[in-house]
Amino acid sequence: MHCVDYNSPNRLRAGSAVPVRVNLSFGLEMLEAAGREAAKVERLLTAETRPDLMMDLSVERADREPWQVARELFDGPIGLLPHYLMFSPSEGLDPANLLARIEAVFKLGINFITVHCTPTLGLFEQAKRERLTPITSRGGGIVVRDMLINGRSRSLFAQIFDDICAIAAQYGGVINLGTAFRAASVADGLDAVVREEIAIQAQFIHKARELGVQVVLEGPGHIRLSELGDYWEMIAPLDVTPMPLGPIVSDRFSGMDHVASAIGAARLMSLSRGGIINAVTAVEHLGGVPNLRQMEEGLRAAQVAAQAASLDFDGTAFEAEAEVSRRRASLESCVLHSQDAGCSRCQRLCPLISASYSRVVPN
Known part of the structure; x- marks a missing residue:
């Protein structure tokens, strides 16, 4: 598996034979909450246990973006999804503005971005036919909406991928390949849509490497524990650092998503022998913004999973x-x-x- 070297102040490495890393996401869902989110981030980053990476998922723009506030306290890699603040419900995404946003954030100090290259109209139609919930990815959903608004047959990110890679290479940035069609429930899990998306992701992994850019692969969301081995067998030949979004291995226990996610993440990271875990909070599917305590609990659960998996291959963990x-x-x-x-x-x-x-x- 390729190791990823993040061009951040502490030069973090993630991937094969490196202790499993933990990412903590935060963000601004409404402008009035800017102070509250900044206070949560400050508290989390001054605690004894800190994440290895952070990701800004803001859907509202502030004068100082939350990731810029975090950078003052955090020397690890920070990422974001560039299309979150660029999408218009009436006009979709503009390629020139999106590329300008990507270059601006890399220039200001962002270390990685998540892009959703895989949506096509055909795959979206298949998901609508075969699933109860066709799509659960917010970033992937934005891309699909843009396709429908602007009459595109495939993702805008796919169309401008070479340009994105050129910018990332210039600034030493890492590209996360987002999984737009990760299953919304364990009932779908590793279905035909997920398998087809992995085949498309493989094409962009190879293209990014040809263009000199490091890649991380975001992974399954909801999937049965028994299917994680099958998933790993599918992505192992891609030689890419995995970054699962969960995976949540049971949907039945309301308010316990951080536990279900830690179980799945530990299993997948044990199989892959390295990678990045995303901290999931208890309120992931309860409709609320996590408070400080819930973020701390999610982070600790992910760190337990990371340690448990690292024990299988890392001497310092043992x-x-x-x-x-x-x-x-x-x-x-x-x-x-x-x-x-x-x-x-x-x-x-x-x-x-x-x-x-x-x-x-x-x-």
């Missing part, structure tokens, strides 16, 4: 686990972070206290 074991042995306690409070679970039957064995007399 050494962190070994250190926990040594501390438990030296303290004779399972409790490491609240020694003053002690432990009240096992009481005099605690198996870790060596003194509890001192009176055992062998026959």
